[in-house]
Amino acid sequence: xxxxxxxxxxxxxxxxxxxxxxxxxxxxxxxxxxxxxxxxxxxxxxxxxxxxxxxxxxxxxxxxxxxxxxxxxxxxxxxxxxxxxxxxxxxxxxxxxxxxxxxxxxxxxxxxxxxxxxxxxxxxxxxxxxxxxxxxxxxxxxxxxxxxxxxxxxxxxxxxxxxxxxxxxxxxxxxxxxxxxxxxxxxxxxxxxxxxxxxxxxxxxxxxxxxxxxxxxxxxxxxxxxxxxxxxxxxxxxxxxxxxxxxxxxxxxxxxxxxxxxxxxxxxxxxxxxxxxxxxxxxxxxxxxxxxxxxxxxxxxxxxxxxxxxxxxxxxxxxxxxxxxxxxxxxxxxxxxxxxxxxxxxxxxxxxxxxxxxxxxxxxxxx
Numbered sequence: 001x002x003x004x005x006x007x008x009x010x011x012x013x014x015x016x017x018x019x020x021x022x023x024x025x026x027x028x029x030x031x032x033x034x035x036x037x038x039x040x041x042x043x044x045x046x047x048x049x050x051x052x053x054x055x056x057x058x059x060x061x062x063x064x065x066x067x068x069x070x071x072x073x074x075x076x077x078x079x080x081x082x083x084x085x086x087x088x089x090x091x092x093x094x095x096x097x098x099x100x101x102x103x104x105x106x107x108x109x110x111x112x113x114x115x116x117x118x119x120x121x122x123x124x125x126x127x128x129x130x131x132x133x134x135x136x137x138x139x140x141x142x143x144x145x146x147x148x149x150x151x152x153x154x155x156x157x158x159x160x161x162x163x164x165x166x167x168x169x170x171x172x173x174x175x176x177x178x179x180x181x182x183x184x185x186x187x188x189x190x191x192x193x194x195x196x197x198x199x200x201x202x203x204x205x206x207x208x209x210x211x212x213x214x215x216x217x218x219x220x221x222x223x224x225x226x227x228x229x230x231x232x233x234x235x236x237x238x239x240x241x242x243x244x245x246x247x248x249x250x251x252x253x254x255x256x257x258x259x260x261x262x263x264x265x266x267x268x269x270x271x272x273x274x275x276x277x278x279x280x281x282x283x284x285x286x287x288x289x290x291x292x293x294x295x296x297x298x299x300x301x302x303x304x305x306x307x308x309x310x311x312x313x314x315x316x317x318x319x320x321x322x323x324x325x326x327x328x329x330x331x332x333x334x335x336x337x338x339x340x341x342x343x344x345x346x347x348x349x350x351x352x353x354x355x356x357x358x359x360x361x362x363x364x365x366x367x
Contacts, residue, residue: 018357019084022063025336026056027086028123031116035109043102053087054099055113055329060085062333065354067311067326069097097317104321113328114158117335118172121155126339128153128174133291134283138179138200141170143190144299147306150174153347154302155338156331163193179281181295191278195240195247202279202291209255209274216255216274228260228267235285238278252277252288306334309350 026032032052043051060081061072075081076090091099103109120126128151130137142149146160150170157173158166170178180194180201194201220234232255240249256273260266277288307313310330315323334350341353348356 019060019063019081021340022060022336022357023056023085025120025124025339026059029116029119031055031112031332034112034116038103038108038112040103040106040108043099048089049091049095049099050088051099051103053089054091054096056085056087057091058096058100058326058329059333059336062310062330063337063354063357065309065311065351067316067330068314069093069100069316072096097322100322100325101317101319104319104325109325110328113332114161114169117156117332118169120332121173121335121339124339126153126155126173126335127151127342128155131179131291131294133179133281133287136177138177139170139174140295140298141166141178141180142295142298142302143180143182144303145185147299147303149298149302152298153338153342154298155335156302156306159328159331163190167193167197167199179291181292195280198247200280202277202281202288202295204292205251205276205278207274207276209272212253212255212274212276213257213272215251216253216257220253220255226262228258230257230259231255232257233285235288247280248282249278249280250282252279252285254285254289305350306330309354310334 032050032055035051035055038051057072057075061067061075070093072091072093076092078090081087082090121128128139130139131152132138139151141157142154143166148157148159148161148166148169149155150157150173155173157169161169176199178199180190180199182190182201182203184203184205191201191203215236216232216234219236220232223231223233225231232253235250235252238249238251240247254275258267258271258273275289277292279288281288281291310333312327312330316326317323337350337353337357338347340357341348341350
């Protein structure tokens with residue numbers, strides 16, 4: 001792939017619409033050719049529309065912030081949409097929906113789309129920046145089922161994939177070390193696989209606060225926020241066995257003990273609140289809640305962008321399998337827009353990248 005640099009210019013460039021950069025980025029992958037070569041027996045193809053054109057049409061629609069099949073209709077008479085995406089024909093809503101209904105009956109298209117989404121990021125040289133903890137850098141992988149996001153930029157790494165597949169996907173895009181951030185509900189199996197691969201993680205545990213009081217008093221540092229409210233902060237080392245070897249891990253806790261409420265009422269039974277984390281990072285305890293807080297903030301923001309900015313709050317179909325396939329196309333469009341919207345300081349929100357897309361053009365410059 002030729003070096004692609006995204007920057008502002010005051011130069012007047014005639015070709016405008018934004019689909020040119022969408023097609024250029026799609027063309028750097030094998031998405032269209034792989035879908036055209038797909039041998040799925042569930043598809044009875046309409047010879048007038050190739051799988052590649054169907055895929056590019058729907059990705060183009062998503063990059064305009066629309067996901068309903070009916071919204072393709074006005075674009076059928078839009079010469080720019082067809083020309084810039086290099087389509088033979090723009091499918092009708094019925095053709096688009098029917099083809100996705102057929103393709104959704106197998107897993108083939110989903111895997112191709114995820115593969116080529118990663119291929120796009122690799123070929124484009126998408127920046128994947130680390131977080132820094134005590135002078136050491138880690139590439140964050142933030143899991144918010146069914147999504148997994150990578151880097152401070154928040155590229156979508158996978159959708160509903162098992163841990164080993166997501167680990168391999170992360171390794172394709174960046175060189176470690178990695179730091180996985182997730183909740184206990186993501187499952188102990190995921191933690192075991194990370195331990196087996198010697199990958200660092202931070203997991204927030206679901207626990208009964210009262211059971212941590214003795215540990216907090218023994219190992220924690222106590223501070224008094226006000227009369228009747230004590231806060232214990234600390235960590236406990238815990239060797240964890242994985243693949244026959246022991247890896248050091250740490251329970252990090254923040255426990256609040258309240259014996260007098262804020263109105264001055266003495267409580268007959270003390271109240272306890274606790275945040276407990278399990279991590280392989282040998283770092284000061286106070287850094288762990290901050291890292292996990294960043295994870296929650298990132299996941300909330302990224303999921304909101306995916307569901308609202310790309311229009312997936314309302315699914316496009318009544319067919320669950322078709323909606324799942326549409327979401328995979330959404331991942332491709334999301335990563336394309338995330339890359340196209342990269343800024344000097346931080347990546348732009350997806351809705352801003354969509355809004356600015358009509359003003360984005362490609363100019364080939366000889367080195």
